[in-house]
Amino acid sequence: MTTKTREPAIRVRAITKSYKDLHVLRGVDFDVAAGSIFALLGSNGAGKTTLVRILSTLLKANTGTATVHGFDVSSAPGDVRKSISLTGQFAAVDEVLTGRENLVLVAKLRHLKNPDAIADDMLARFSLTDAGNRRAATYSGGMRRRLDIAMSLVGNPPVVFLDEPTTGLDPQARTEVWQTVKQLAKDGTTILLTTQYLDEAEQLADRIAVLHKGTIIQNGTLAELKQLLPSAKVEYVEKQPTLEEVFLALVGDTSDTADEAAMSAGEESR
Numbered sequence: 001m002t003t004k005t006r007e008p009a010i011r012v013r014a015i016t017k018s019y020k021d022l023h024v025l026r027g028v029d030f031d032v033a034a035g036s037i038f039a040l041l042g043s044n045g046a047g048k049t050t051l052v053r054i055l056s057t058l059l060k061a062n063t064g065t066a067t068v069h070g071f072d073v074s075s076a077p078g079d080v081r082k083s084i085s086l087t088g089q090f091a092a093v094d095e096v097l098t099g100r101e102n103l104v105l106v107a108k109l110r111h112l113k114n115p116d117a118i119a120d121d122m123l124a125r126f127s128l129t130d131a132g133n134r135r136a137a138t139y140s141g142g143m144r145r146r147l148d149i150a151m152s153l154v155g156n157p158p159v160v161f162l163d164e165p166t167t168g169l170d171p172q173a174r175t176e177v178w179q180t181v182k183q184l185a186k187d188g189t190t191i192l193l194t195t196q197y198l199d200e201a202e203q204l205a206d207r208i209a210v211l212h213k214g215t216i217i218q219n220g221t222l223a224e225l226k227q228l229l230p231s232a233k234v235e236y237v238e239k240q241p242t243l244e245e246v247f248l249a250l251v252g253d254t255s256d257t258a259d260e261a262a263m264s265a266g267e268e269s270r
Contacts, residue, residue: 007070009034009159009190010055015064017050024050026214027064032192032207034158037185039205040194041247046211048194052163055192056086069159069190084159085152089167092148095137099128099147102136106154122150126180142173146180153184160184162193166200178203198244208243212251 008031017025025047032038042048053059055066057077066073069083093102100119107115123132126146131139136147145165152160162181166174181204185191195201201208202222209219218225222243229241229249 007034008032008067009036010038010066010068010192012051012055012066013064015051015054015066016062017047017054017059018062024214025054025061028211028214028216030209030216030219032190034190035185035188036206037181037191037193037204039201039208040192040211041196041198041201041208042194042211043196043251047214048196048211049163051211052086052161052192052194055080056084056161057081058086083157084161085157086161087149087152087163087165089164093136093139093144093151095135098133098135099123099139099143100132102147102151103154106151110155112155118154122154126150140173141169142176145169145173145177149177149180149184153189157189159190159192162191164194164196166195166197174200198242198247202243210247210250217250218246 010030010032012028012030015025015028016023028047028051030038040048040051050059054061055068055073057073057080060074068080071079071083073080093099094105097105100123103119103122104115107118112118120129120132123129126149128143128147128150131143136144139147149162149165165181166177169177178200181191181193185206193200193204205222207219207221208225209216210225211217218228225243225246226241229246231238231240
């Protein structure tokens with residue numbers, strides 16, 4: 001094993017981001033091991049999307065450093081972009097095109113050889129072969145999200161950012177996406193997942209960091225986080241705390257809306 005493969009796939013140190021007097025990120029630190037699923041858990045406005053935008057080179061931090069796949073997001077943004085894919089909260093598929101045509105288009109835009117073969121491979125990988133020649137507009141929510149993730153993985157990027165990927169999906173569609181994410185990690189892809197769904201973090205993550213008011217207030221495995229609260233005994237039956245109970249005990253008031261305000265401030269400054 002080389003030295004590089006032992007290094008974290010993502011390393012974040014003392015990242016801050018402010019818009020005038022609004023402090024969105026206040027010094028964020030964490031590492032993500034290669035080939036793992038790292039969940040960034042936080043309420044709306046905690047700073048999750050701002051952090052993902054910094055790590056994907058769409059936004060510059062005020063202070064601090066971050067590396068993705070060994071490349072500095074500030075000094076080598078081009079190399080970072082070649083190493084990642086980013087899937088946002090809403091599927092970015094062209095509904096006029098078929099699923100296969102969406103994948104072929106992405107492969108051509110990335111100047112990859114054999115775009116037809118790549119499209120067929122991705123359709124098979126994401127169980128969409130039978131729907132490949134149907135327009136994406138006819139897809140269910142779960143199918144559309146799977147196609148969106150497949151499109152982002154054309155070219156096999158080693159690091160994937162999933163920013164609240166199951167927002168608005170029904171329970172069946174969410175389960176489909178969860179299965180896809182688990183398989184990606186099994187195949188060696190590093191995944192940073194942001195979510196406000198506690199069960200999603202429980203189901204998927206190797207490690208969970210709780211982001212609250214711009215800082216990481218806890219970071220650990222699910223078992224480690226559960227140890228932060230004592231077991232409750234009800235009628236002599238020991239009850240382990242849920243991740244939801246741990247999260248609420250850590251963050252308390254969840255009414256902060258810093259991310260939304262930050263985005264508004266960003267719009268006004270343009």
